[in-house]
């Protein structure tokens with residue numbers, strides 16, 4: 001019998017119950033017992049939902065109060081000194097302190113949060129474990145064992161999920177003296193032994209060990225360490241399923257297939273081509289779990305196509321065949337059934353986490369009892385056909401416009417050196433111009449007004465006036481504190497991608513399709529279902545209104561094509577490259593319209609440019625070529641004296657600096673404050689020619705850095721980049737911050753720029 005199992009279920013809840021409970025707890029409006037109750041209710045509901053859908057072996061350990069990597073850090077006792085409880089065991093507040101930082105109080109000093117970064121190539125962020133050379137590990141967190149008992153008490157057959165030792169160590173960051181993280185492996189492995197022994201005592205048969213780093217280009221010493229680690233873990237009890245996802249094993253195929261574990265999960269959605277070689281190399285005693293239902297997208301699975309692979313696999317593997325989503329469903333919205341306002345045809349094309357579990361179960365049943373699921377398979381076929389042939393997908397005018405694009409459409413009319421003189425003359429800005437990245441605090445009032453408008457409780461006129469009031473407030477504030485290039489504040493935007501998606505043809509958006517981005521923060525990725533075009537201007541009225549309120553320069557603010565694509569659910573019937581080009585043309589029109597409305601600077605955010613980089617180096621160049629081209633196609637419709645800005649956050653630029661230069665934005669603002677300006681090294685090495693705004697303060701923290709600290713960071717920037725090409729700005733947008741800290745920090749930032757002008761410019 002082929003077994004239907006799941007690698008992980010979203011924990012946030014179909015109504016984002018976890019988000020709401022966490023935020024209430026942090027505000028002191030819910031006590032710990034209340035928060036824990038929300039957690040256990042969610043786990044119970046999710047196990048039931050998966051079992052009802054037909055999943056036979058349920059994941060436990062996929063629930064996390066903030067982030068699963070953080071839970072593991074606590075489990076291993078990898079708690080940095082600044083958070084370590086003075087006495088006793090770590091508590092939920094220790095965990096939240098590590099995630100969110102601890103503010104200084106009368107009794108205790110503050111502590112900055114652990115760093116947060118992207119989980120592989122997803123829009124999910126994990127908290128980077130911190131380890132030091134003398135790191136000791138000690139089992140310090142009982143959550144996994146408690147949740148196993150909880151699930152078993154409810155009668156479920158469960159498979160605990162742990163992040164493997166190699167992946168956890170790979171993701172960790174060394175602190176203090178430089179050393180090789182692999183030196184810690186021998187200290188870490190006994191903990192896994194302890195965990196497996198305890199799970200075995202609890203009656204667990206299988207454990208899932210996630211080792212997604214097996215789909216990366218691994219250095220040889222890490223490959224060797226994989227063998228050593230799993231040889232050592234071999235003697236521990238429990239059957240072990242090694243889970244890989246987000247790509248193919250490629251050169252790690254032999255390694256992964258032969259590790260002494262009892263089963264291997266592979267992602268056949270991202271890397272279908274790996275199936276035959278793995279089947280051939282898998283030892284005869286091992287289970288093979290095939291990830292055939294896409295955990296990263298929302299399209300219904302082509303069950304017929306999946307069945308063909310499964311039938312073949314079943315002939316070869318028999319009982320040793322397992323069926324699953326490609327990866328954890330953490331990256332899927334929860335339940336399509338919740339969508340009450342979606343167009344019926346479009347809805348029939350989609351599957352969220354709950355529906356994906358049912359698809360996995362249907363596939364298993366179709367294998368185990370041939371003929372028993374024929375109706376479901378036929379329906380799936382029909383859906384595939386209805387989508388492929390739908391007139392709503394293909395638009396001749398979009399295709400024709402793309403076909404007519406000429407090489408010069410992606411080139412500015414003059415090189416940067418010429419453009420910048422014209423722009424400087426037109427903009428008349430001081431040295432070290434100050435600006436922000438775009439958004440100002442998204443206050444509860446703004447969100448309430450939008451909700452009231454969406455629910456028809458206030459008129460469009462009232463909503464527009466409420467947003468204009470926010471714009472006036474943002475403009476007054478920026479003028480008052482003396483910023484040079486102003487922004488309108490993005491009050492009218494629910495999200496920097498969804499807002500534009502709602503106005504483009506070819507996108508559909510859901511009401512409840514939330515996916516966790518980090519902690520309690522969620523995104524609702526819009527769905528690209530057809531050829532994309534812009535029926536009318538999207539931002540011109542807002543930006544023109546903002547410009548009408550000030551004599552200073554107002555930046556237009558747009559999201560770029562690569563980020564629109566990365567943070568949406570894309571089509572699978574055309575390439576990502578083509579979708580990016582369609583988006584580029586649509587946004588290009590907006591850039592040109594803003595220019596025509598008198599806007600002198602347009603920022604095109606490409607926050608996700610770096611994260612789009614494929615996990616394997618061999619695929620980088622192709623991506624960088626089309627991503628750069630899409631940006632240029634968006635940006636290059638303007639005059640030489642119109643200044644194009646771009647912004648990237650969470651970026652490690654060494655690998656992509658050439659492409660960033662090739663984007664040829666006049667100004668790029670980037671996140672640098674947490675790296676002490678070291679991120680600029682790549683720009684210096686490459687002799688990056690255009691202007692740069694290295695972020696001088698971390699917007700993820702409520703901390704207000706003094707002006708001297710920001711000026712010192714800029715001094716460091718000047719060691720790498722000539723002063724006349726530097727801008728002064730925060731790391732990223734301020735939408736998640738509150739006004740008091742925003743005001744205080746930006747005032748200090750303006751003061752820092754003034755100090756620099758006095759000291760640097762006057763000395764020159």
Ligand SMILES: CN1c2c(nc(N)[nH]c2=O)NC[C@@H]1CNc1ccc(C(=O)N[C@@H](CCC(=O)N[C@@H](CCC(=O)N[C@@H](CCC(=O)O)C(=O)O)C(=O)O)C(=O)O)cc1
Nearest residue numbers: 123447448450451493494495496497517520521522523567
């Ligand atoms: C910059 N980042 C972004 C990423 N991805 C995106 N798609 N967008 C981004 O900005 N990736 C990397 C980074 C960091 N990631 C995030 C992700 C999410 C947030 C965030 O603040 N999310 C908000 C939700 C934003 C939103 O859509 N707001 C809606 C309101 C939705 C809502 O909750 N409504 C309430 C009622 C209103 C109320 O009473 O408050 C409801 O429906 O119950 C809107 O503004 O209209 C979040 O809260 O999770 C930040 C960075």
Ligand SMILES: N[C@@H](CCS)C(=O)O
Nearest residue numbers: 437438439605607733
């Ligand atoms: N303009 C956006 C960029 C975030 S990456 C903002 O300021 O929020």
Ligand SMILES: [Zn+2]
Nearest residue numbers: 607649732733
């Ligand atoms: Zn940003």
